[in-house]
Amino acid sequence: MSILVGRETRLLVQGITGREGEFHSRQSLEYGTRIVAGVTPGKGGRRALDGRVPVFDTVADAVAATGANASVIYVPAPGAPDAVMEAAEAGIATIVCITEGIPALDMLTAVEVARDRGATLIGPNCPGATSPGSQAKVGIIPASIHRPGGVGVVSRSGTLTYEAVQAMTDAGIGQSTCVGIGGDPIIGTTFTEILRLFHDDPETEAIVLIGEIGGAAEEEAAAFAAEHLRGTPMAAFIAGRTAPSGRRMGHAGAIISGGSGTAADKIAALEAAGIRVAGSPTELPRLLRESGYRG
Amino acid sequence: MKIQEADAKSLLLAHGLPVPPWELARSPAEVRAAAERFFAAGAARVVVKAQVLVGGRGKAGGVKLAGSADEAEAVGAAILGMEIKGITVRKVLVAEAAEIVREYYLGAILDRASRRIVVMASAEGGVEIEEVARTNPGAIHRLATHPFLGLQPWQARQLAYAVGLGGHVRDFVRIAGGLVATMRDRDADLVEVNPLAVVRGAPGPAGQATDQLVCLDAKITLDDSALSRHPDLEAMRDLDEEDPVDVEARSLGINYIHLDGSIGCMVNGAGLAMTTMDLVKRAGGEPANFLDIGGGAKAERVAAAMRLILADPKVQAILVNIFGGITRGDEVAHGLIEARSRQSREVPMVVRIVGTNAEEAARLLREARFETAASLDEAAATAVAIAAGGAMGGAA
Numbered sequence: 001m002s003i004l005v006g007r008e009t010r011l012l013v014q015g016i017t018g019r020e021g022e023f024h025s026r027q028s029l030e031y032g033t034r035i036v037a038g039v040t041p042g043k044g045g046r047r048a049l050d051g052r053v054p055v056f057d058t059v060a061d062a063v064a065a066t067g068a069n070a071s072v073i074y075v076p077a078p079g080a081p082d083a084v085m086e087a088a089e090a091g092i093a094t095i096v097c098i099t100e101g102i103p104a105l106d107m108l109t110a111v112e113v114a115r116d117r118g119a120t121l122i123g124p125n126c127p128g129a130t131s132p133g134s135q136a137k138v139g140i141i142p143a144s145i146h147r148p149g150g151v152g153v154v155s156r157s158g159t160l161t162y163e164a165v166q167a168m169t170d171a172g173i174g175q176s177t178c179v180g181i182g183g184d185p186i187i188g189t190t191f192t193e194i195l196r197l198f199h200d201d202p203e204t205e206a207i208v209l210i211g212e213i214g215g216a217a218e219e220e221a222a223a224f225a226a227e228h229l230r231g232t233p234m235a236a237f238i239a240g241r242t243a244p245s246g247r248r249m250g251h252a253g254a255i256i257s258g259g260s261g262t263a264a265d266k267i268a269a270l271e272a273a274g275i276r277v278a279g280s281p282t283e284l285p286r287l288l289r290e291s292g293y294r295g
Numbered sequence: 296m297k298i299q300e301a302d303a304k305s306l307l308l309a310h311g312l313p314v315p316p317w318e319l320a321r322s323p324a325e326v327r328a329a330a331e332r333f334f335a336a337g338a339a340r341v342v343v344k345a346q347v348l349v350g351g352r353g354k355a356g357g358v359k360l361a362g363s364a365d366e367a368e369a370v371g372a373a374i375l376g377m378e379i380k381g382i383t384v385r386k387v388l389v390a391e392a393a394e395i396v397r398e399y400y401l402g403a404i405l406d407r408a409s410r411r412i413v414v415m416a417s418a419e420g421g422v423e424i425e426e427v428a429r430t431n432p433g434a435i436h437r438l439a440t441h442p443f444l445g446l447q448p449w450q451a452r453q454l455a456y457a458v459g460l461g462g463h464v465r466d467f468v469r470i471a472g473g474l475v476a477t478m479r480d481r482d483a484d485l486v487e488v489n490p491l492a493v494v495r496g497a498p499g500p501a502g503q504a505t506d507q508l509v510c511l512d513a514k515i516t517l518d519d520s521a522l523s524r525h526p527d528l529e530a531m532r533d534l535d536e537e538d539p540v541d542v543e544a545r546s547l548g549i550n551y552i553h554l555d556g557s558i559g560c561m562v563n564g565a566g567l568a569m570t571t572m573d574l575v576k577r578a579g580g581e582p583a584n585f586l587d588i589g590g591g592a593k594a595e596r597v598a599a600a601m602r603l604i605l606a607d608p609k610v611q612a613i614l615v616n617i618f619g620g621i622t623r624g625d626e627v628a629h630g631l632i633e634a635r636s637r638q639s640r641e642v643p644m645v646v647r648i649v650g651t652n653a654e655e656a657a658r659l660l661r662e663a664r665f666e667t668a669a670s671l672d673e674a675a676a677t678a679v680a681i682a683a684g685g686a687m688g689g690a691a
Binding site: 104142156162212263279281 | 407411412428484518567582585587618620
């Protein structure tokens, strides 16, 4: 039916009383997401979002009182790694960190704590995840672009993902879950881990992967797909064919260094795994169809 | 952010690493004076090294030895002012030229795949590690450090023996530990010593060799996201090597990278901004820049972005591509209308705004007679056609 977020999601919002947290939580509620709690230290006992959501001082309190099993973090960068660790220690299974600009070394620690507690951390610096079929929207991806269906979408980007998803929806191709894994060098969950989840999800029938320059996560994903996803229709897009070497292209992780991490390398690896790579996001629906997707 | 060798060395020195003394010089006369001090202290030769933030300065002639003060001055005059990969050399580092017995590589990096600080060592020092990785990957030994525990002495010993530095194992352990400590304390992405060298010291009382392990070069890249908590490191930013437009963009909170083409791009989101550049190229044009206005940009930031793009005289057309999410289309449209009214020169523009408040944006743009496009592909093709037409019109 979906991965990471779905009907069973009981969402907690860390930073619910902040401007970003409040704005996006309202959109999530309207979409149908079950938001059971908010956390803002010092504001425990109040209610947020027109009285609809109780606010707690700590994640542990919120979990004890509401049975929250997923968390989304809108806490500013200096406090975000701490928020991730607090959620992981409180037993939250799925943690989505939207925050941008977190120092990478802080994330090393937070990622380790999440791993140690068995939590799945998505992000940071990501737009979140939406499962249209279960009306679960965790993060900032605009609700209007989605359509329920069978294609799993995974991406390192935000607005580029919206572009691709909109193109799919316009072509009548719906999505099982759309996940933005984040544009930072140190992220909680990589492409390969998401592909594994899609592979195990009975409702995901096809996969779209949207990568960009920097690192080797797309190459790893291609190797995984070659081994485990040969029968699954797939299409990909890689941003940054024209990006110069040695410059950080907006995302902290989008940099070609020492000649590695180029778009050409990633495209070659994906194509070698039998995955067709679109020249424009608008071509993704056609490539999906041509790779055998009938949904 | 990259910092100069001299700054990187001072950070290593602060962590107790063995870095031989150096001086910075900005003129041939300063090079001479520095060299004279090293010769007076017993140096046989000095090395003069260009301080630039690009690699390959040795190959470009930016590193030279000198055996006398005269020669040092002449070498300094040759290096100062030379261009290395488009960067003018404004300062050089002067140090005693060590008598090198053998060169090694030692580096600490932030490894994305393992999400660990990984320490790398190789007996193939003094050449670029990327080159070794291509030609002889087996010569690079790697060890992942635990995020809570850091580099343990046994790990460093293992690396020392692997690269054949068993005779200097105590020093190696101290240096490797210092590298990782530097990385953690300063929020670096990369700390590299290449070469880490065994150098011949002055003979001991019985005439025996006194080889020492020292850091002859240093390269550090700092995490931009952590600079706000290290004001002392922000001061190491070398504005001499930055495009003034990049500096202005940063102060405005805009991600801008100057390129060589004629089509200015204004986009929200880094991935979409790269994609927009790629589609301009695919449509037969060349992007003039990467520009991400960031999430939730208001009219003023849009107007500022437009000024940055127009400051580039090569820009013949501007492509605006906005997929509204947190960013509101009508805010962007207001910013564009405002910017055009104050624009210093006439440059045709193609605007595509979809997503949040796109209808209101479309109305505003229609009333202000902007050229609009529905799809990204169409927008790119139109911008390229306009730029080509504009160039022809200019020639006629």
